[in-house]
Amino acid sequence: xxxxxxxxxxxxxxxxxxxxxxxxxxxxxxxxxxxxxxxxxxxxxxxxxxxxxxxxxxxxxxxxxxxxxxxxxxxxxxxxxxxxxxxxxxxxxxxxxxxxxxxxxxxxxxxxxxxxxxxxxxxxxxxxxxxxxxxxxxxxxxxxxxxxxxxxxxxxxxxxxxxxxxxxxxxxxxxxxxxxxxxxxxxxxxxxxxxxxxxxxxxxxxxxxxxxxxxxxxxxxxxxxxxxxxxxxxxxxxxxxxxxxxxxxxxxxxxxxxxxxxxxxxxxxxxxxxxxxxxxxxxxxxxxxxxxxxxxxxxxxxxxxxxxxxxxxxxxxxxxxxxxxxxxxxxxxxxxxxxxxxxxxxxxxxxxxxxxxxxxxxxxxxxxxxxxxxxxxxxxxxxxxxxxxxxxxxxxxxxxxxxxxxxxxxxxxxxxxxxxxxxxxxxxxxxxxxxxxxxxxxxxx
Amino acid sequence: xxxxxxxxxxxxxxxxxxxxxxxxxxxxxxxxxxxxxxxxxxxxxxxxxxxxxxxxxxxxxxxxxxxxxxxxxxxxxxxxxxxxxxxxxxxxxxxxxxxxxxxxxxxxxxxxxxxxxxxxxxxxxxxxxxxxxxxxxxxxxxxxxxxxxxxxxxxxxxxxxxxxxxxxxxxxxxxxxxxxxxxxxxxxxxxxxxxxxxxxxxxxxxxxxxxxxxxxxxxxxxxxxxxxxxxxxxxxxxxxxxxxxxxxxxxxxxxxxxxxxxxxxxxxxxxxxxxxxxxxxxxxxxxxxxxxxxxxxxxxxxxxxxxxxxxxxxxxxxxxxxxxxxxxxxxxxxxxxxxxxxxxxxxxxxxxxxxxxxxxxxxxxxxxxxxxxxxxxxxxxxxxxxxxxxxxxxxxxxxxxxxxxxxxxxxxxxxxxxxxxxxxxxxxxxxxxxxxxxxxxxxxx
Numbered sequence: 001x002x003x004x005x006x007x008x009x010x011x012x013x014x015x016x017x018x019x020x021x022x023x024x025x026x027x028x029x030x031x032x033x034x035x036x037x038x039x040x041x042x043x044x045x046x047x048x049x050x051x052x053x054x055x056x057x058x059x060x061x062x063x064x065x066x067x068x069x070x071x072x073x074x075x076x077x078x079x080x081x082x083x084x085x086x087x088x089x090x091x092x093x094x095x096x097x098x099x100x101x102x103x104x105x106x107x108x109x110x111x112x113x114x115x116x117x118x119x120x121x122x123x124x125x126x127x128x129x130x131x132x133x134x135x136x137x138x139x140x141x142x143x144x145x146x147x148x149x150x151x152x153x154x155x156x157x158x159x160x161x162x163x164x165x166x167x168x169x170x171x172x173x174x175x176x177x178x179x180x181x182x183x184x185x186x187x188x189x190x191x192x193x194x195x196x197x198x199x200x201x202x203x204x205x206x207x208x209x210x211x212x213x214x215x216x217x218x219x220x221x222x223x224x225x226x227x228x229x230x231x232x233x234x235x236x237x238x239x240x241x242x243x244x245x246x247x248x249x250x251x252x253x254x255x256x257x258x259x260x261x262x263x264x265x266x267x268x269x270x271x272x273x274x275x276x277x278x279x280x281x282x283x284x285x286x287x288x289x290x291x292x293x294x295x296x297x298x299x300x301x302x303x304x305x306x307x308x309x310x311x312x313x314x315x316x317x318x319x320x321x322x323x324x325x326x327x328x329x330x331x332x333x334x335x336x337x338x339x340x341x342x343x344x345x346x347x348x349x350x351x352x353x354x355x356x357x358x359x360x361x362x363x364x365x366x367x368x369x370x371x372x373x374x375x376x377x378x379x380x381x382x383x384x385x386x387x388x389x390x391x392x393x394x395x396x397x398x399x400x401x402x403x404x405x406x407x408x409x410x411x412x413x414x415x416x417x418x419x420x421x422x423x424x425x426x427x428x429x430x431x432x433x434x435x436x437x438x439x440x441x442x443x444x445x
Numbered sequence: 446x447x448x449x450x451x452x453x454x455x456x457x458x459x460x461x462x463x464x465x466x467x468x469x470x471x472x473x474x475x476x477x478x479x480x481x482x483x484x485x486x487x488x489x490x491x492x493x494x495x496x497x498x499x500x501x502x503x504x505x506x507x508x509x510x511x512x513x514x515x516x517x518x519x520x521x522x523x524x525x526x527x528x529x530x531x532x533x534x535x536x537x538x539x540x541x542x543x544x545x546x547x548x549x550x551x552x553x554x555x556x557x558x559x560x561x562x563x564x565x566x567x568x569x570x571x572x573x574x575x576x577x578x579x580x581x582x583x584x585x586x587x588x589x590x591x592x593x594x595x596x597x598x599x600x601x602x603x604x605x606x607x608x609x610x611x612x613x614x615x616x617x618x619x620x621x622x623x624x625x626x627x628x629x630x631x632x633x634x635x636x637x638x639x640x641x642x643x644x645x646x647x648x649x650x651x652x653x654x655x656x657x658x659x660x661x662x663x664x665x666x667x668x669x670x671x672x673x674x675x676x677x678x679x680x681x682x683x684x685x686x687x688x689x690x691x692x693x694x695x696x697x698x699x700x701x702x703x704x705x706x707x708x709x710x711x712x713x714x715x716x717x718x719x720x721x722x723x724x725x726x727x728x729x730x731x732x733x734x735x736x737x738x739x740x741x742x743x744x745x746x747x748x749x750x751x752x753x754x755x756x757x758x759x760x761x762x763x764x765x766x767x768x769x770x771x772x773x774x775x776x777x778x779x780x781x782x783x784x785x786x787x788x789x790x791x792x793x794x795x796x797x798x799x800x801x802x803x804x805x806x807x808x809x810x811x812x813x814x815x816x817x818x819x820x821x822x823x824x825x826x827x828x829x830x831x832x833x834x835x836x837x838x839x840x841x842x843x844x845x846x847x848x849x850x851x852x853x854x855x856x857x858x859x860x861x862x863x864x865x866x867x868x869x870x871x872x873x874x875x876x877x878x879x880x881x882x883x884x885x886x887x888x889x890x
Contacts, residue, residue: 016487135824
């Protein structure tokens with residue numbers, strides 16, 4: 001029989017240990033941060049009825065859904081984000097769960113888009129949301145979660161940009177352009193990419209508004225500088241529109257609350273130009289960029305919405321949340337060589353030196369694991385050189401070498417793989433304390 | 446627009462926090478155990494080329510694969526286990542990875558089978574394998590991993606059943622029935638379910654063998670008792686077949702090595718009747734049953750195989766591994782009421798009592814999180830009774846209540862939610878030590 005070519009589908013990838021180890025570590029960090037704020041985990045099926053998934057994002061999103069008919073003749077699709085499943089989940093279970101409901105969800109999603117560098121058709125998202133409250137405290141907390149998340153993932157230099165949709169909504173209301181909000185927002189989203197003039201032209205044609213009106217919208221988007229000066233100038237731009245004034249006050253409140261709860265002001269930027277294409281945001285919106293990797297775009301985005309699950313239930317469910325694009329962040333770190341280079345999660349390697357002492361190696365390893373020290377035994381009694389080369393390549397910290405002499409002396413050799421230094425350490429089964437101390441010193445160095 | 450009915454597909458389920466919290470905890474335990482033995486994590490795409498997936502298990506498995514044509518006209522399928530993707534992965538990457546290669550993979554799989562109680566069409570498996578070695582040490586280690594896994598998951602009373610396929614293979618060789626191995630194994634797998642007589646009849650007809658031959662096969666399968674007596678009687682049953690003798694020696698070696706490495710002998714059972722339907726096992730095979738939940742069947746099964754990836758590469762890759770059916774175990778625990786009843790991962794709840802002190806609640810919570818104590822603030826300044834009811838239902842350990850008096854006194858009230866006892870504790874921003882001590886005492890109780 002001819003061999004089947006082993007390959008992954010276009011736009012998909014395998015995760016080898018050297019990338020999967022930091023990926024798991026990042027997921028663990030995200031979980032810990034979410035949990036520390038009282039967000040609880042949920043999970044939903046990868047497959048949903050197609051009618052649940054379609055018509056929620058743009059036409060483009062709909063085209064990207066992996067869809068098919070299952071054996072029971074049902075039209076089904078693979079989720080393309082974690083927000084639509086959350087809306088369905090909330091509509092179905094909120095009676096049991098009660099509000100406020102705070103959940104996180106770390107899981108893969110699928111989009112049949114054309115793969116680009118660092119972007120795949122399958123990728124993990126980390127979402128958190130607080131549902132069933134309009135409180136500004138939940139908005140402030142979302143900023144604090146994003147800050148803690150990036151900090152715990154090892155980033156120091158990043159910027160959380162904040163805006164409030166209500167300000168623009170108020171301005172448009174004042175200009176009698178409320179019915180043009182969607183095309184105006186979509187065009188505004190391109191400002192950073194295509195520049196002032198092109199945005200203006202496109203806005204006039206797509207949203208069918210006058211140049212004067214477009215200029216007023218762009219004057220708002222162009223209001224930049226430090227937070228204090230923006231908050232001072234915004235009311236002038238929005239004029240006496242009451243909705244805009246409320247929006248400005250709320251944004252100020254979120255900004256100040258975030259600083260009060262410990263988010264460094266240097267990481268916060270009020271940026272009234274960000275719009276976030278998705279139409280369902282109605283309040284504060286966030287984007288997060290890494291100061292040293294601006295090219296990868298926002299790594300954590302989200303915002304407040306008026307009504308999460310209006311398509312599935314009559315219950316009004318306002319909420320706020322954000323999504324960390326974990327795999328995109330990981331791909332960027334991988335490309336830039338920012339990932340540590342180890343392919344073993346255990347620090348200690350035991351060479352299998354002498355077949356007659358097999359059970360001794362097994363007992364020694366069991367003793368170390370009992371003390372919480374991850375330990376791998378080489379499975380074959382091959383030449384020591386080959387075993388130590390393997391240990392070196394995998395990135396173990398220490399190797400334990402023991403042959404007949406060592407076992408009868410009740411001392412084993414501990415080799416520090418980075419420095420090649422070796423010491424002999426007392427060891428007996430059931431009395432591993434000295435060996436454990438020696439290994440802990442090496443691991444913690 | 447009419448509402449879309451919020452529902453999951455038949456055979457699929459949502460995981461609410463009360464089940465997802467223990468589920469995440471179990472996955473965490475599995476990860477920690479695998480890592481402590483030096484197994485490294487990998488991940489593979491959910492979607493594979495259909496030709497990679499089909500023809501690997503039985504016809505039934507093939508029928509159960511969720512399959513479709515993607516937008517690029519490729520025939521694709523969703524993985525139905527983690528072993529076939531591992532074989533493809535190993536064929537593709539073993540040159541980079543080298544051997545021995547030890548990996549774990551914790552991920553969902555999909556099977557379009559008819560859902561039964563506690564069995565879903567989407568479920569998480571936890572697999573570990575050691576590839577590229579025939580060493581008995583790897584076999585022994587697999588038993589030690591299973592033991593540690595169940596132990597760390599909180600089980601004390603369980604049985605790991607061991608057999609070696611080589612014994613039966615030798616017996617069949619001696620009976621000149623080597624070419625009937627597959628139908629004989631498949632029938633033998635039903636022994637526990639349909640009994641001796643029916644198995645004998647079915648074996649004769651399906652495998653086209655004589656009653657005398659079937660009786661010899663069943664004499665082997667019927668050899669039970671304690672390990673020592675089985676090892677003594679087996680050679681009599683298999684006669685002077687050399688292959689069977691080697692198989693018996695190896696099984697004995699694995700049994701003794703497992704005991705030497707710390708697996709209690711009371712948890713080990715030599716059971717030459719277990720066959721494990723999958724045809725690719727060629728050496729030792731495992732099944733694990735919970736002594737108090739025998740009805741749910743084996744929760745961790747696996748074995749040794751000669752050649753993992755022969756369909757994709759000419760490189761010979763022997764190995765050994767096993768799979769924990771995590772979601773099936775979880776469903777059983779859920780049905781039996783064995784799961785803890787909490788829907789929050791944070792122990793401390795902060796009541797939002799007085800809107801004027803919002804920033805104080807935020808700072809207090811930030812101080813506690815900094816010390817590693819998960820803390821949730823109620824988002825709305827509602828009545829205290831309603832907030833405490835919420836805290837109680839979610840399963841928080843302690844609630845912190847503070848209003849204007851408390852903040853000016855620099856003391857907050859700490860309420861133990863189980864006993865309803867409350868104490869006042871000194872607290873200032875930046876000096877949370879006393880409060881942290883008080884909370885740690887409550888949490889650790």
